Amino acid sequence: MNYRxxxxxxxxxxISTYPLNTRSxxxxxxxxxxxxDVGKLHxxxxxxxxxxxxxxxxxxxxxxxxxxxxxxxTGAHLIKNGxxxxxxxxxxxxxxxxxxxxxxxxxxxxELALIGQTSENVPNALGKGRFGMAREFAYINAAVxxxxxxxxxxxxxxxRMICESAFAAKVFERASGNNRPGAxxxxxxxxxAACYRNxxxxxxxxxxxxxxxxxxxxxxxxxxxxxxxxxxxxxxxxITRLVEGGVVLNIGSAVTGPEVLLKAVSMxxxxxxxxxxxxxxxxxxxxxxxxxxTDEATAGYYFRDQKxxxxxxxxxxxxxxxxYVQGNQKQTFPSLFKMIIEEV
Numbered sequence: 046m047n048y049r050x051x052x053x054x055x056x057x058x059x060i061s062t063y064p065l066n067t068r069s070x071x072x073x074x075x076x077x078x079x080x081x082d083v084g085k086l087h088x089x090x091x092x093x094x095x096x097x098x099x100x101x102x103x104x105x106x107x108x109x110x111x112x113x114x115x116x117x118x119t120g121a122h123l124i125k126n127g128x129x130x131x132x133x134x135x136x137x138x139x140x141x142x143x144x145x146x147x148x149x150x151x152x153x154x155x156e157l158a159l160i161g162q163t164s165e166n167v168p169n170a171l172g173k174g175r176f177g178m179a180r181e182f183a184y185i186n187a188a189v190x191x192x193x194x195x196x197x198x199x200x201x202x203x204x205r206m207i208c209e210s211a212f213a214a215k216v217f218e219r220a221s222g223n224n225r226p227g228a229x230x231x232x233x234x235x236x237x238a239a240c241y242r243n244x245x246x247x248x249x250x251x252x253x254x255x256x257x258x259x260x261x262x263x264x265x266x267x268x269x270x271x272x273x274x275x276x277x278x279x280x281x282x283x284i285t286r287l288v289e290g291g292v293v294l295n296i297g298s299a300v301t302g303p304e305v306l307l308k309a310v311s312m313x314x315x316x317x318x319x320x321x322x323x324x325x326x327x328x329x330x331x332x333x334x335x336x337x338x339t340d341e342a343t344a345g346y347y348f349r350d351q352k353x354x355x356x357x358x359x360x361x362x363x364x365x366x367x368x369y370v371q372g373n374q375k376q377t378f379p380s381l382f383k384m385i386i387e388e389v
Contacts, residue, residue, distance in 0.1 A: 062180035118302035121149035177257030204241025248276035
């Protein structure tokens with residue numbers, strides 16, 4: 046990026062990189078949970094948690110049977126925890142109408158699709174100045190740059206790179222010249238790919254300086270912001286479809302997901318598409334005290350997911366219900382998946 050102001054800036058051209066497949070990772074394909082694995086998982090959840098998950102699963106199925114939206118916003122850990130194949134299965138069955146996440150969510154999915162591994166061993170790399178320095182992150186930046194030129198969204202650009210060889214060839218040419226990788230060998234585990242194949246949006250809600258792709262010389266904040274900005278409008282359009290009901294799930298996103306939803310429902314209501322009879326559900330591991338939502342002296346007051354997803358939004362719109370599903374998402378999300386699939 047060029048700069049003509051009066052301050053000193055870091056020269057990203059000095060950054061050195063290394064091949065992604067030489068990196069120490071904590072998650073491999075063997076750690077992912079497949080459809081066949083779900084029945085073998087030992088799931089031990091409290092009765093209330095199971096009851097809440099059953100209610101959410103029922104709401105998802107009711108919404109889809111009535112052709113109403115089911116929107117899922119997830120933090121990056123759902124992918125890191127091996128749940129991507131389950132989410133991709135829900136997309137393939139068209140039980141989810143939009144998947145959203147931060148840029149890290151998309152980055153972990155990209156890594157799995159490309160090399161079948163993800164979740165860098167950060168302490169091992171940080172002190173050596175190698176954290177986030179894999180050269181293949183230039184492919185993401187190039188895909189977003191090309192997508193921005195074609196006025197696409199962030200998630201759509203990455204999904205197209207994974208699924209369409211012609212687009213991928215342009216990306217690789219732009220990012221690495223003649224030093225091109227092979228195809229994405231593990232696209233079957235990619236949520237980005239599942240969404241692109243099914244014409245279901247995967248929207249990426251990105252910040253600047255928040256992701257490893259921002260550390261590279263190939264990073265361009267204008268293209269990242271442009272593509273992510275389009276994704277926000279795609280997401281908000283889906284929110285406008287909640288006028289007759291639907292479901293919004295927030296899986297482990299403490300700030301970004303709740304804040305994006307809060308702005309989107311306000312925009313939808315502003316133009317007359319007021320959500321009604323919706324079900325919101327927040328899946329997280331922290332305790333939830335409803336009384337904290339109005340007490341600024343408590344830590345819970347500042348938990349954006351509990352305040353927006355569980356309290357403010359459902360209270361604002363007629364006929365809406367909310368659930369807080371407390372527990373480890375390695376237990377709660379497979380439970381939700383299993384209940385939905387069994388009913389289907």
